[in-house]
Amino acid sequence: LGRGSFPEGFVFGTATSAYQVEGMADKDGRGPSIWDVFIKAPGNSDSTPSLPPSEGVNPIMHLVRLPWTSITVTRIGNVSVDPLACIEIMGSGKVNWKGVAYYNRLINYMLKRGITPYANLNHYDLPQGLQEKYNGWLGHEVVKDFADYAEFCFKTFGDRVKNWMTFNEPRVIAALGYDDGYFAPGRCSKEFGNCTAGDSSTEPYIAAHNLILCHAAAVQRYKAKYQVKQKGRIGILLDFVWYEPLTRSKADNYAAQRARDFHVGWFMHPLVYGEYPKTMQNIVGKRLPKFTKEEVKMVKGSFDYVGINQYTAYYMYEPHPAKPKGVGYQQDWNAGFACKMLSLLAFPQTDILDVEITNERNGVPIGPREHSYWLYNVPWGLYKAVTYIKEHYGNPTVILAENGMDDPGNITLPEGLHDTTRINYFKGYMSELKKTIDEGANVIGYFAWSLLDNFEWRLGYTSRFGIVYVDFKTLKRYPKMSAYWFKQILERRKH
Numbered sequence: 104l105g106r107g108s109f110p111e112g113f114v115f116g117t118a119t120s121a122y123q124v125e126g127m128a129d130k131d132g133r134g135p136s137i138w139d140v141f142i143k144a145p146g147n148s149d150s151t152p153s154l155p156p157s158e159g160v161n162p163i164m165h166l167v168r169l170p171w172t173s174i175t176v177t178r179i180g181n182v183s184v185d186p187l188a189c190i191e192i193m194g195s196g197k198v199n200w201k202g203v204a205y206y207n208r209l210i211n212y213m214l215k216r217g218i219t220p221y222a223n224l225n226h227y228d229l230p231q232g233l234q235e236k237y238n239g240w241l242g243h244e245v246v247k248d249f250a251d252y253a254e255f256c257f258k259t260f261g262d263r264v265k266n267w268m269t270f271n272e273p274r275v276i277a278a279l280g281y282d283d284g285y286f287a288p289g290r291c292s293k294e295f296g297n298c299t300a301g302d303s304s305t306e307p308y309i310a311a312h313n314l315i316l317c318h319a320a321a322v323q324r325y326k327a328k329y330q331v332k333q334k335g336r337i338g339i340l341l342d343f344v345w346y347e348p349l350t351r352s353k354a355d356n357y358a359a360q361r362a363r364d365f366h367v368g369w370f371m372h373p374l375v376y377g378e379y380p381k382t383m384q385n386i387v388g389k390r391l392p393k394f395t396k397e398e399v400k401m402v403k404g405s406f407d408y409v410g411i412n413q414y415t416a417y418y419m420y421e422p423h424p425a426k427p428k429g430v431g432y433q434q435d436w437n438a439g440f441a442c443k444m445l446s447l448l449a450f451p452q453t454d455i456l457d458v459e460i461t462n463e464r465n466g467v468p469i470g471p472r473e474h475s476y477w478l479y480n481v482p483w484g485l486y487k488a489v490t491y492i493k494e495h496y497g498n499p500t501v502i503l504a505e506n507g508m509d510d511p512g513n514i515t516l517p518e519g520l521h522d523t524t525r526i527n528y529f530k531g532y533m534s535e536l537k538k539t540i541d542e543g544a545n546v547i548g549y550f551a552w553s554l555l556d557n558f559e560w561r562l563g564y565t566s567r568f569g570i571v572y573v574d575f576k577t578l579k580r581y582p583k584m585s586a587y588w589f590k591q592i593l594e595r596r597k598h
C-alpha cells in the first residue's frame with residue numbers, strides 16, 4: 104500500500120447485507136419487508152431480489168476474513184402471521200426458528216472458518232406489518248419493538264457474535280425513505296416517481312429521531328444485560344459522503360459545513376453531544392424533534408465504536424446567480440431521471456439548506472467517475488471524512504465499514520473478473536485511511552463493500568459491487584482479481 108502496514112490487530116473484512124444477498128424472500132417463514140412492497144411498484148427497481156437460497160453458507164467466504172453481515176427481523180420474527188414485534192411473537196411461541204437456524208448456520212460456519220462475524224441488526228428493511236401498524240419508523244412504538252428484537256439477537260447469537268451494530272445508514276433511511284421517496288417506504292410530498300403521500304418537511308426528522316432512539320434503546324439493553332457477560336461491543340454505521348467547499352469563500356465553507364451537519368452530524372452529534380447540530384436546530388426549527396432529559400442520557404455516548412461508510416465526495420457551494428444549479432449533473436445523468444433527483448439522492452435536504460452540489464470545479468471532475476451515476480473515485484475524501492470525525496467528535500473508535508465501487512450489471516465473464524479499476528480504487532482509499540491512522544485517528548478496521556455482486560436497491564442487478572462475480576442466473580460465484588488481491592493482503596499480514 105506504499106505507506107507501510109496497518110497496525111497489528113487491525114481488522115480487514117468484506118460487507119454484505121441480508122436483503123441484498125439472501126434471496127428466499129418468501130421461503131422458510133420469512134415475512135414481508137417494506138422493500139418487498141416498494142420494489143413491486145412499477146419503476147422502483149430494475150429487478151427484484153428473487154434469488155434462490157444461498158443455503159446459509161457461502162462457499163467462497165474463506166477467501167476473505169471477517170465479513171460484515173446483517174440479520175433481518177423479517178426472517179426471525181414471523182410478522183406475516185402477526186404484525187407485531189418479533190419478541191411478542193416470540194413470547195407467544197411464534198419465533199420463526201427456521202430463520203434463527205439460518206443465522207446460526209451462518210455464524211457457526213464463519214467461526215469454523217476462522218472468520219469473526221460483525222453483525223448489523225438493520226440494513227434499510229423493516230417488517231411491512233409494522234409499516235402498516237404504526238407507520239414504521241414514524242411511530243414511536245417502533246423503539247420498544249426494535250429494542251426487543253435487538254435483545255433477542257443478543258440473547259440468541261451473542262455467545263458467538265461479539266461485534267454488533269444497530270443500524271446501517273439511518274440517514275439514508277430517513278432522507279431517501281421520507282424526503283425524496285427514492286427508497287422504501289417511498290414517502291415524500293414532492294412529485295417524484297412513485298412516492299406515496301408523505302410530508303417531507305417533517306417526516307425525515309421524525310423517522311431519524313426514532314431511529315436514534317431505537318439505536319440507543321438497543322445499546323442500553325446490551326450494556327445493561329449482555330455486554331459484561333458476553334464481552335462484546337456495539338455501535339452504529341453512518342454513511343459519510345465528503346462535502347468539499349467549491350471555493351475558499353466563507354459562504355462556500357459554510358455551505359459545506361451545513362451539509363456535513365445535516366448528513367453525518369444529524370446522528371453523530373446526538374450520539375456524542377446529546378443534541379442535534381446547531382445548524383439543524385436553527386434551520387429546521389420547531390420541526391426538529393427534541394430529546395427529553397431521559398432520552399439525552401440514553402443517547403449520549405451510546406456507542407463503543409462508529410462504522411463509517413465512505414465512497415465518494417462532492418463539492419458544495421452557496422447558491423449564486425453566476426453558478427448554474429446542480430452544475431455537472433445535467434451533463435452526465437443517465438437513466439432518464441431528472442437532474443434535480445441526483446442532487447436529492449446525494450443530499451435530500453438541499454432545498455431547505457440552500458446549498459448547491461456539484462461534481463466538478465472549473466470544469467474538472469472531482470475524481471474519475473465510476474460506473475454508477477453517483478460514485479466518483481476521490482480517495483482524499485475518505486481522508487477528510489475520517490479526520491473530520493476525529494476532530495469534531497473526540498476521536499472515537501472507527502471502523503471504515505463500507506468502501507468500494509461498482510461495475511455495470513451487464514458486464515459478462517471473463518471481463519467482469521478483470522477489475523483492476525476496483526483494485527486501484529481500494530489501493531487509493533486504503534492508503535488515505537492509513538494516513539489518518541498515522542496521524543492519530545483511532546481506526547481499527549476496513550471492510551470492502553462488497554463480498555458478492557448483489558441486489559443494489561433501486562439499481563437492482565444493474566450494478567456490481569462485489570469482489571466476487573455472481574452469475575445471477577446460475578448463482579455461480581467467480582472471485583474477481585480484486586478478491587485475490589485482497590486475499591494477498593491478508594496472507595501477507597499473517598506472516
Ligand code: FCB
Nearest residue numbers: 120271272342412552559
Ligand atoms: C451503501 C449501502 C449498501 C450499498 C452500498 C453501495 O450506502 O449501505 O447497501 O448499497 O451503499
